[in-house]
Amino acid sequence: MLHPTLASEVEVRPVVPTPHRPLGEILLQARVISPQQLEHAVTFQLQHGIRLGEALVRLGFATEDDVAWALSTQLELPYVHLRPDMVDPEALKLLRAEAQRRLGVLPLLAAQGELAMALADPTDHRVLAEVQQLTGLRPCPVVALAPNIREVLDLLAGAPPPEQNNDLALRLALSNAAQKGATHVYVEPLPGRTVRVRYRTPTGVFPADGPQVPWDSLAALADRAGSQGVLAFEVVLADRSVEAALRPVRTRWGAGLAGPLSPIPADPLQDDVGLPAEVWDSALQALHGGGLLVVACSEAGLRARLLRSLAARLASRWGGIVVLAGAGGVRPIPGVVECPEADAPLWQQARPDALVADTPALSALRQPLLAWWPGQRLVLGLPGYRARHVHAAVGAEAAVVAVRGVLSVVPVPALCRCATVHHAPPPWPTPQVPVRWASPGGCEGCRYTGFSSHAVAYEWAPAQGQGAPLEASARRLVEELRVAPEFLVPVLEG
Numbered sequence: 457m458l459h460p461t462l463a464s465e466v467e468v469r470p471v472v473p474t475p476h477r478p479l480g481e482i483l484l485q486a487r488v489i490s491p492q493q494l495e496h497a498v499t500f501q502l503q504h505g506i507r508l509g510e511a512l513v514r515l516g517f518a519t520e521d522d523v524a525w526a527l528s529t530q531l532e533l534p535y536v537h538l539r540p541d542m543v544d545p546e547a548l549k550l551l552r553a554e555a556q557r558r559l560g561v562l563p564l565l566a567a568q569g570e571l572a573m574a575l576a577d578p579t580d581h582r583v584l585a586e587v588q589q590l591t592g593l594r595p596c597p598v599v600a601l602a603p604n605i606r607e608v609l610d611l612l613a614g615a616p617p618p619e620q621n622n623d624l625a626l627r628l629a630l631s632n633a634a635q636k637g638a639t640h641v642y643v644e645p646l647p648g649r650t651v652r653v654r655y656r657t658p659t660g661v662f663p664a665d666g667p668q669v670p671w672d673s674l675a676a677l678a679d680r681a682g683s684q685g686v687l688a689f690e691v692v693l694a695d696r697s698v699e700a701a702l703r704p705v706r707t708r709w710g711a712g713l714a715g716p717l718s719p720i721p722a723d724p725l726q727d728d729v730g731l732p733a734e735v736w737d738s739a740l741q742a743l744h745g746g747g748l749l750v751v752a753c754s755e756a757g758l759r760a761r762l763l764r765s766l767a768a769r770l771a772s773r774w775g776g777i778v779v780l781a782g783a784g785g786v787r788p789i790p791g792v793v794e795c796p797e798a799d800a801p802l803w804q805q806a807r808p809d810a811l812v813a814d815t816p817a818l819s820a821l822r823q824p825l826l827a828w829w830p831g832q833r834l835v836l837g838l839p840g841y842r843a844r845h846v847h848a849a850v851g852a853e854a855a856v857v858a859v860r861g862v863l864s865v866v867p868v869p870a871l872c873r874c875a876t877v878h879h880a881p882p883p884w885p886t887p888q889v890p891v892r893w894a895s896p897g898g899c900e901g902c903r904y905t906g907f908s909s910h911a912v913a914y915e916w917a918p919a920q921g922q923g924a925p926l927e928a929s930a931r932r933l934v935e936e937l938r939v940a941p942e943f944l945v946p947v948l949e950g
Contacts, residue, residue, distance in 0.1 A: 678711035688757030754840030776809030
């Protein structure tokens with residue numbers, strides 16, 4: 457579907473970035489502080505000889521999170537929420553633990569003479585110079601909250617070294633792109649075993665800052681995306697979370713990645729995931745008296761969003777103790793207890809009013825089902841099953857639990873508007889799979905593929921009442937020119 461030469465050879469001249477804006481102006485524009493508060497903070501700053509950000513925090517006008525976000529925006533640096541699995545163990549060894557705590561830095565990734573490291577104040581040249589002296593590598597700063605850095609340092613102290621993380625450089629590049637308002641990201645291999653990461657905003661295409669994405673890791677990531685259909689990342693910023701859905705693309709120099717950056721609603725109640733309101737209402741009504749609801753989706757990121765939204769809706773409608781296992785996010789859900797997937801059986805023994813759990817395989821269903829008690833609402837997520845397959849596979853396991861319904865969601869690539877300019881859509885149902893749907897020229901919005909973002913076809917099969925067959929939602933997507941039939945034909949036949 458990709459025009460192979462355009463993807464790697466067409467250049468877009470980047471717009472020259474604007475000079476750094478003052479920190480106070482950024483916070484004013486974001487309505488974090490008022491003009492009167494800024495004036496007071498400037499006076500306080502001059503009196504005490506401290507930085508403006510510290511003055512705002514001391515006066516209670518802004519949080520550390522607000523200042524870190526504004527600082528990363530001002531300096532055009534990635535802003536990250538750190539976790540232990542984001543740390544490359546080889547980079548961690550380059551700086552002694554005593555120096556890490558004294559300087560307030562966390563080494564993340566070492567590559568090509570650079571050391572990506574998280575610190576709260578990237579303008580502290582004394583810290584940057586000492587890190588370079590101790591490691592011999594040029595510091596590549598990433599902004600993170602000081603308490604977040606100390607928390608991860610505490611978790612890593614005395615713990616086994618974290619496993620090698622092959623996607624950290626890409627995550628940092630995505631964070632940088634999302635911070636600058638990117639709508640799409642393009643990761644392209646170039647001659648000389650180098651990788652270029654660029655992002656698109658409404659004003660142009662720019663190179664992403666941060667450590668270089670290793671050539672070998674890009675090949676592995678492209679293979680992973682090919683096997684999973686899409687490579688999904690949640691990019692956590694100070695004020696929002698963004699989902700990057702990257703798909704493999706063919707270029708002249710090898711496999712690359714490209715895809716949109718889509719905002720993730722902070723409130724799961726507002727995240728419809730592309731499903732109409734009547735489907736959500738019907739699914740909740742089916743669980744009114746308790747029982748089992750199965751959510752089937754092949755894409756782990758989308759399945760997690762479905763489960764989080766259902767957990768939030770259960771807590772909002774009926775309250776009680778609602779437990780969400782294995783589909784955790786960064787922001788907590790009001791009224792919902794979140795826990796790792798492995799802790800789901802323990803919580804189930806405590807008999808919560810509702811348990812929502814992501815299960816990697818049918819064999820993992822047995823324990824939650826055996827511990828089910830009458831009146832409990834049970835929602836279990838499974839990877840990639842149609843409703844009829846779920847009924848056949850779960851029937852034996854769910855002998856003591858009434859299956860109230862199966863919600864099956866299938867993500868498919870959505871057509872960019874440029875795709876239909878040169879190709880008239882075939883009738884539905886299509887007599888044969890179209891040879892080509894993408895526009896031969898494409899556009900920067902879809903990066904010459906003819907596809908942008910994704911759409912969802914869904915199937916709702918309740919035990920009682922009217923459902924929604926997959927055929928109906930698939931046909932509607934095609935008639936609205938949102939999806940090419942070639943992607944839905946194998947889904948309907950599967």
